[in-house]
Amino acid sequence: MLAVIGLVGLMAIEARAQTAATLSTGTRSTGTRSTGTPSTGTPDVGATIAQKGNAPGAAPCTTCHGVRGEGNAAIGAPRLAGLGASYIVEQLDAFADKQRENAIMLPIAQALPVAERAAVAAHFSRLPPPExxxxxxxxxxxxxxxxxxxxxxxxxxxxxxxxxxxxxxxxxxxxxxxxxxxxxxxxxxxxxxxxxxxxxxxxxxxxxxxxxxxxxxxxxxxxxxSIGVAPQTGGIKAGAIKSGVVRGTTP
Ligand code: HEC
Ligand code: HEC
CATH class of the missing domain: 1.10.760.10 (Cytochrome c-like domain)
Incomplete structure (x- = not known):
């Protein structure tokens, strides 16, 4: 048992260098896993979904994740700004098929067609990460x-x-x-x-x-x-986010 754990550990550590070299360089793609039409990968479509949601009923992402994707600790919504587009798509896929279990994100991800997942991921990946x-x-x-x-x-x-x-x-x-x-x-x-x-x-x-x-x-x-990140300007206030959450979850 210990030997197995040790082996996995060594593999993980070796793999780290490899992934850092091969996976994380210049992979801020615009959601190439999308099989949708090319126009759906544009940030404009993604920005619209982020701010307004979509017709099948995905709540606006900014309601919980902040107007600049900065996240909201009070409701446990993580930052999305600056995350890799492929990472965001993978998380949405995982929420939708319940491999990543979360009751809030499950219906939202399921309401996003695959092409829209790519579009909204591209949008958030382009927002500036914190300082x-x-x-x-x-x-x-x-x-x-x-x-x-x-x-x-x-x-x-x-x-x-x-x-x-x-x-x-x-x-x-x-x-x-x-x-x-x-x-x-x-x-x-x-x-x-x-x-x-x-x-x-x-x-x-x-x-x-x-x-x-x-x-x-x-x-x-x-x-x-507790690591301090530079505050983002233009964020909406906690009260607005909270009332927005009510709207987002009980449409
Ligand atoms: C060997 C490399 C490696 C080490 C060491 C590592 N991580 Fe990670 N971590 C990753 C990768 C890769 C991901 C992305 C996982 C995915 O895509 O699902 C990740 C994701 C995460 C996430 C999810 C972030 C999010 O936005 O949901 C958390 C939390 C996390 N790691 C915490 C930790 C903590 C705490 C430690 C130290 C105890 C740690 N990690 C050490 C590689 C590592
Ligand atoms: C009602 C609030 C709410 C709304 C609206 C919402 N989210 Fe979330 N989101 C959350 C919460 C809470 C989590 C943390 C889930 C967990 O603990 O695994 C989360 C997690 C995520 C993650 C995982 C991030 C990471 O670092 O792993 C992604 C990606 C995500 N949301 C994307 C979106 C997108 C895109 C939209 C809009 C289409 C959206 N969310 C709308 C509350 C929300």
């Missing part, structure tokens, strides 16, 4: 240690070896962690442990999460959540 963050202040020694150095005795690399300095994300494949809601980060790590979220590229996160205890998860989630 560089400052080091985390929560999560104690354990959180910082896992984030920065990992636990090599268990073949666990530091999170920032894949997710970049201060968890700012690397290319289109390694999403940012900085400033994500702690509860959201915890939920994702637990989801990988019970296969309620697809294992992702090369099963890297399933392998990482499998080596984290409950205490580890709490500490490292607090660490990344």
């Amino acid at each position: 560089a963050g400052v080091p985390g202040t929560a999560g104690g020694n354990l959180g910082a240690k896992l984030a920065l150095r990992g636990r090599w005795s268990e073949k666990l690399p530091g999170c920032e070896q894949c997710h970049g300095p201060e968890g700012m994300g690397v290319g289109a494949v390694f999403p940012p962690l900085a400033g994500l809601p702690a509860h959201y980060i915890e939920a994702q790590l637990r989801a990988w442990k019970i296969a309620a979220r697809p294992p992702g590229p090369l099963g890297l996160m399933a392998a990482v999460a499998g080596r984290l205890s409950n205490d580890d998860i709490t500490a490292v989630a607090a660490y990344f959540a």
Whole structure:
């Protein structure tokens, strides 16, 4: 058993360099997995869906994810701005077919035809990501240690070896962690442990999460959540988002 875990660990670490080199360079595509007509891949269609939803009933994304895709910690909606288009499409596909289990995103993703998933993904991938963050202040020694150095005795690399300095994300494949809601980060790590979220590229996160205890998860989630990201201008106020959520979920 230990040998198997060790092997997976080594594979994951070797694969990291490979994925970083081959997958995350210049892959901010405009949703090439879409099989729809070329015009549906344009950011304009995506922007319209983001702000107004679509006819089959997908709620406007900005209601929960913020007008600039900056996310909303109060309701556990992660940032979408600057994520890789292919990553966003993969998540929408996974929500729609329940490989990634989430009651809020399930009906929204299912209401998006495949071509519209590509269009809205292209839109959010083009919005500017947040500015560089400052080091985390929560999560104690354990959180910082896992984030920065990992636990090599268990073949666990530091999170920032894949997710970049201060968890700012690397290319289109390694999403940012900085400033994500702690509860959201915890939920994702637990989801990988019970296969309620697809294992992702090369099963890297399933392998990482499998080596984290409950205490580890709490500490490292607090660490990344406490990384300050430069506030985005023009965001809507919490009250507006909350009332918007009511509209979005009970049309
Ligand atoms: C009613 C609120 C709400 C609306 C409207 C909404 N979302 Fe979400 N979205 C969420 C929540 C909450 C999550 C976190 C799900 C989880 O915990 O797995 C999420 C997660 C996501 C993720 C995963 C991001 C990641 O980093 O893995 C994507 C992609 C996404 N939403 C895209 C969209 C798009 C595109 C739209 C518009 C078509 C949209 N969402 C509309 C609430 C919403
Ligand atoms: C070997 C590389 C690697 C390491 C080390 C790593 N990650 Fe990841 N992580 C990934 C990849 C790849 C993804 C994208 C998964 C997908 O596409 O579904 C990811 C995604 C995530 C996400 C989902 C973000 C979102 O927006 O939904 C979270 C949360 C996360 N990682 C947390 C961590 C934490 C915490 C650590 C350290 C304990 C860590 N990761 C270490 C490669 C790594």
